[in-house]
Amino acid sequence: MNKLKPFPKNFLWGGATAANQIEGGFDADGKGLSSADMVAYVPKAERGAHSAAIEVTSQRIEAILSGEFQGRFPKRDGIDFYHKYKDDIALFAEMGFKMLRISIHWARIFPNGYDEQPNEAGLQYYEDMFKEMHKYGIEPMVTLCHYETPLGLTEKYNGWLGREVIGHFLRYVETVFSRYKELVKYWLTFNEINMITMHSPFTGGGVVIDRVPEAERENAKYQALHHQFVASALATKRLHEIIPGAQMGCMLARLTHYAYSADPADQRLAQWLNQQNLYFTDVHARGEYPKFMLRHWQENNVQIRKALGDDAILKQYPVDFVSFSYYMSLAASTHDNVERTGGNLLGGVKNPYLQASDWGWQIDPIGLRITLNDLYDRYQKPLFIVENGLGAYDQVEADGTIHDDYRIDYLRAHIQQMQEAISDGVDLRGYLSWGPIDLVSMSTSEMSKRYGFIYVDLDDDGNGSGERRRKDSFYWYKNVIASNGTEL
Numbered sequence: 001m002n003k004l005k006p007f008p009k010n011f012l013w014g015g016a017t018a019a020n021q022i023e024g025g026f027d028a029d030g031k032g033l034s035s036a037d038m039v040a041y042v043p044k045a046e047r048g049a050h051s052a053a054i055e056v057t058s059q060r061i062e063a064i065l066s067g068e069f070q071g072r073f074p075k076r077d078g079i080d081f082y083h084k085y086k087d088d089i090a091l092f093a094e095m096g097f098k099m100l101r102i103s104i105h106w107a108r109i110f111p112n113g114y115d116e117q118p119n120e121a122g123l124q125y126y127e128d129m130f131k132e133m134h135k136y137g138i139e140p141m142v143t144l145c146h147y148e149t150p151l152g153l154t155e156k157y158n159g160w161l162g163r164e165v166i167g168h169f170l171r172y173v174e175t176v177f178s179r180y181k182e183l184v185k186y187w188l189t190f191n192e193i194n195m196i197t198m199h200s201p202f203t204g205g206g207v208v209i210d211r212v213p214e215a216e217r218e219n220a221k222y223q224a225l226h227h228q229f230v231a232s233a234l235a236t237k238r239l240h241e242i243i244p245g246a247q248m249g250c251m252l253a254r255l256t257h258y259a260y261s262a263d264p265a266d267q268r269l270a271q272w273l274n275q276q277n278l279y280f281t282d283v284h285a286r287g288e289y290p291k292f293m294l295r296h297w298q299e300n301n302v303q304i305r306k307a308l309g310d311d312a313i314l315k316q317y318p319v320d321f322v323s324f325s326y327y328m329s330l331a332a333s334t335h336d337n338v339e340r341t342g343g344n345l346l347g348g349v350k351n352p353y354l355q356a357s358d359w360g361w362q363i364d365p366i367g368l369r370i371t372l373n374d375l376y377d378r379y380q381k382p383l384f385i386v387e388n389g390l391g392a393y394d395q396v397e398a399d400g401t402i403h404d405d406y407r408i409d410y411l412r413a414h415i416q417q418m419q420e421a422i423s424d425g426v427d428l429r430g431y432l433s434w435g436p437i438d439l440v441s442m443s444t445s446e447m448s449k450r451y452g453f454i455y456v457d458l459d460d461d462g463n464g465s466g467e468r469r470r471k472d473s474f475y476w477y478k479n480v481i482a483s484n485g486t487e488l
């Protein structure tokens with residue numbers, strides 16, 4: 001008999017966003033520039049259908065700052081949430097959201113990152129926003145750093161490569177913890193912390209890698225990551241001191257790999273790729289670097305500088321919960337005759353049993369159940385899904401309706417597998433669908449890669465009225481929440 005457990009009564013249904021992908025207002029009210037503001041739009045024809053365009057070179061930054069480079073920067077414009085947040089939050093409330101994940105754009109609070117005093121207008125903006133959420137009973141979850149390192153820190157220290165950035169980060173987090181102590185209970189330190197070593201050190205940590213001598217680049221990524229780990233542990237400590245009862249989570253882009261075949265070499269490769277992905281959460285949740293990573297460093301000549309006491313800090317202040325994004329799974333093969341596909345952070349081998357999105361991301365709902373079980377078995381800590389969803393092209397009909405049944409199918413299948421995992425005994429606290437309102441894509445800066453329940457009338461070239469429309473998935477998700485997942 002297949003007996004499913006219901007979703008817990010207080011299950012936190014909602015959505016997730018990031019400041020640089022929605023706000024706009026990139027220089028409004030004293031905000032400084034950040035890494036996200038340096039990412040220019042590259043049309044698909046130039047970058048390739050399945051590739052990202054996010055890494056920024058030293059030369060590009062200089063050309064932007066001198067005015068010589070004249071590109072378009074969609075992450076500076078977002079969807080104008082900066083001015084429209086009250087209307088947008090009202091739409092989330094209409095869907096019955098229990099939780100909304102946003103990020104604080106660090107450069108709104110400390111414009112250069114290293115400033116002594118915070119920018120009051122920035123602090124007030126988020127205070128108003130959190131109060132607006134509470135008006136509707138929506139609990140905020142706040143990411144402290146979602147690919148938004150202030151550019152001042154890049155220019156002064158080469159981003160997180162400089163140990164000094166830990167101190168500046170702590171000043172920032174102490175400022176926001178103190179200011180929002182009555183308003184925010186759930187926090188995340190770094191979005192997809194694996195970005196910094198696995199894909200783009202600039203996006204993940206404001207590190208311009210071509211400013212580092214070539215032979216030291218691999219080392220530099222791990223060094224910057226180590227600073228983020230220490231900063232995250234110290235932020236957890238400060239959170240518990242400043243807001244008793246508040247909870248800190250880590251955030252991983254979980255890239256579940258399957259072996260392509262039963263060949264033990266493929267199995268071992270998949271295991272290693274999973275270890276390389278999970279060691280980030282190992283450090284956050286268990287408080288130490290796993291031994292397999294120490295071996296990898298030894299064999300690859302990676303030597304990071306730790307300050308006295310770093311290991312104790314990591315051990316003493318682990319996170320309270322583990323959160324992750326899940327969009328797809330990947331296959332791993334040691335053989336040459338296999339097809340490759342796209343994906344967030346890294347592409348992989350094409351799995352013949354799975355369909356993929358128009359961006360080559362392989363759709364795998366059962367993989368979510370596997371992922372939840374794996375993470376819970378490994379850490380025994382509460383879990384949060386803080387990103388999941390389907391990036392797809394939407395069609396607006398003549399009467400203004402948008403029939404996005406493909407999105408509903410994707411979400412339904414994933415929610416069903418969440419319930420399976422809960423029935424397996426996994427302690428899953430919430431589900432935040434990515435981009436509940438269409439937003440600028442992180443990897444491609446497109447608007448046409450839409451995730452939302454709410455359509456935003458803007459195209460890849462920045463044209464459009466910005467008007468919001470409810471898609472079919474809006475009414476579907478509203479009912480999912482109202483029925484606490486019993487009506488899918």
Ligand code: BG6
Binds near residue numbers: 387434440441449
């Ligand atoms: C995650 C990021 O990697 O995936 C988000 O945390 C991002 O910022 C999301 O938007 C979806 O990726 P994309 O490239 O489709 O926007």
